[in-house]
Amino acid sequence: MGYACPVCETPQADAHHLANHLAFTALLGDDDHEAWLDEHTPGWDEAGEDELAERVVEAAKEVEFPQVFEDTTDDDHHDHDEPRPGELFDDEPPMAGSRGPGGGDLDAETAEALRKARELTRDDDESE
Known part of the structure; x- marks a missing residue:
């Protein structure tokens, strides 16, 4: 079982x-997701992942969520512990003149959204 997004039902x-x-959807500029969070979980943008998860799940509908396990796919040649080039939140600064993770000039609003996203997803062990 999983949960349907109360805004878009994903x-x-x-x-x-x-x-x-x-x-993430709110930080990336989706007004509907941001409005829902503002209404149902005031202060969401200052909450950590665990606290936010506890708060949002109260208003979410449980749904079937198909689980895919590594032993049921043909792709057994990857390692989740190995960093991949171009991951969404590489710590390297963007390269000028290119787009996407690891590249592109960011405006102030986008840079702030990425900073907040990094904070929200930072592993508790890393921040100690």
């Missing part, structure tokens, strides 16, 4: 995925 695997979906 299924999410668990409360943490739902919290991240809502926050």
